[in-house]
Amino acid sequence: MLFDKQCLAGKRVLITGGGTGIGKGLARHLAAHGAEVHIWGRRAQVLEDAAAEINAEVDAQRVHWQAVDIRKAEAVDAAVGEIWEKYGPLTGLINNAAANFIAPTKDLSPRGFEAITSTVMNGAFFTTHAVGRRWIANGLKGSIVSTLVTWIWTGSPFVVPSAMAKAAVNAMTMSLAVEWAKYGIRVNAVAPGPFPTDYAWKMLNPTDDSSVGATQADEVPAGRFGEISELGNLVLLLQSDGCDYITGETIAIDGAHHLAAPSTFAGLNKLSDEQWAHIKEQAKAASEQSKAQRTV
Numbered sequence: 001m002l003f004d005k006q007c008l009a010g011k012r013v014l015i016t017g018g019g020t021g022i023g024k025g026l027a028r029h030l031a032a033h034g035a036e037v038h039i040w041g042r043r044a045q046v047l048e049d050a051a052a053e054i055n056a057e058v059d060a061q062r063v064h065w066q067a068v069d070i071r072k073a074e075a076v077d078a079a080v081g082e083i084w085e086k087y088g089p090l091t092g093l094i095n096n097a098a099a100n101f102i103a104p105t106k107d108l109s110p111r112g113f114e115a116i117t118s119t120v121m122n123g124a125f126f127t128t129h130a131v132g133r134r135w136i137a138n139g140l141k142g143s144i145v146s147t148l149v150t151w152i153w154t155g156s157p158f159v160v161p162s163a164m165a166k167a168a169v170n171a172m173t174m175s176l177a178v179e180w181a182k183y184g185i186r187v188n189a190v191a192p193g194p195f196p197t198d199y200a201w202k203m204l205n206p207t208d209d210s211s212v213g214a215t216q217a218d219e220v221p222a223g224r225f226g227e228i229s230e231l232g233n234l235v236l237l238l239q240s241d242g243c244d245y246i247t248g249e250t251i252a253i254d255g256a257h258h259l260a261a262p263s264t265f266a267g268l269n270k271l272s273d274e275q276w277a278h279i280k281e282q283a284k285a286a287s288e289q290s291k292a293q294r295t296v
């Protein structure tokens, strides 16, 4: 284990969307390092099973759950209030819940747009607001980390509502970092590349025809998908007291995926040493020819 097993002892962290995929992996990682973790989602059974599984692994009742729809501001506020009363103040929040599907934008209905943006943007705001205003009222510091995606920098066709809403949460991250720094509240985000999870892959890679660069390991310069424990280590650091001066940042964790755009020479990563030697010969020949014609 890279970090001490108890390095997050005393931390109490809420993870939205913590019953599945990346959120569940983060819950497991933080609980394994001593944190008390609260997980939210809309499916009680999924949450109960996830909490029981992780509690058995850590041999402690460290993970608690509540069924909450983060699109409903009043429900979010009530559920955060319940944590405060029953367990005590949170020390951290991970805005991780999301909705997404691929679709041609011209065919999206207003309700389809709303289903995604209200979860990603409104949900992150409602949760951040409910937690942040309690920290400020109680004079407590805290750490907020949102799970974004590298589309905040590149945009992406066919997932426009997701790219728009994630960009909005990036704007929230930068804005609140400045507004809330004086209260000791840090606001950061992570921008993962592809980390295959069950539901996301059903939504984003449902058929062979829809298998494209965004979901293919061989399009990642690092040559592989991300592992949730790597993301866990980054989030752990941001939730610890070890880097209090980091705020307002969105940190990519994607094996350089988003930088390897088709407009760059990223594809040349596939060339062999022999091919590079040939390229050098060709270029040198062209250069020598041009040098021979120089008159000054």
Ligand SMILES: CCCCCCC/C=C/C(=O)SCCNC(=O)CCNC(=O)[C@H](O)C(C)(C)COP(=O)(O)OP(=O)(O)OC[C@H]1O[C@@H](n2cnc3c(N)ncnc32)[C@H](O)[C@@H]1OP(=O)(O)O
Residues within 6 Å of the ligand: 098, 099, 100, 101, 102, 103, 108, 109, 110, 111, 112, 113, 115, 116, 149, 150, 151, 162, 192, 193, 194, 195, 199, 200, 203, 204, 214, 215, 257
């Ligand atoms: C570089 C990195 C590469 C990988 C990047 C990955 C980045 C991000 C990934 C994610 O965010 S993955 C998260 C995936 N997880 C989820 O989506 C979980 C939650 N999802 C859901 O609840 C549903 O799947 C939902 C459809 C998104 C929303 O469900 P909800 O119950 O709120 O809505 P519905 O009533 O079912 O539908 C509302 C509206 O939307 C239309 N719609 C639904 N699916 C589609 C579709 N596939 N295509 C087009 N339209 C769709 C549906 O028809 C409704 O509209 P109307 O018909 O009523 O107009």
Ligand SMILES: NC(=O)C1=CN([C@@H]2O[C@H](COP(=O)(O)OP(=O)(O)OC[C@H]3O[C@@H](n4cnc5c(N)ncnc54)[C@H](OP(=O)(O)O)[C@@H]3O)[C@@H](O)[C@H]2O)C=CC1
Residues within 6 Å of the ligand: 016, 017, 018, 019, 020, 021, 022, 023, 040, 041, 042, 043, 046, 068, 069, 070, 071, 095, 096, 097, 098, 099, 119, 123, 147, 148, 149, 150, 191, 192, 193, 194, 195, 196, 197, 198, 199, 200
């Ligand atoms: N997997 C990947 O490659 C990448 C993922 N991400 C981001 O990581 C995060 C996790 O994604 P991933 O684990 O792959 O996908 P999942 O579908 O497994 O996770 C989404 C979670 O959000 C919860 N959720 C959705 N809507 C709501 C709601 N209205 N209220 C409360 N909870 C809700 C879901 O639970 P329920 O349905 O029970 O409500 C589910 O647990 C997302 O923010 C995603 O955008 C970013 C980049 C890459």
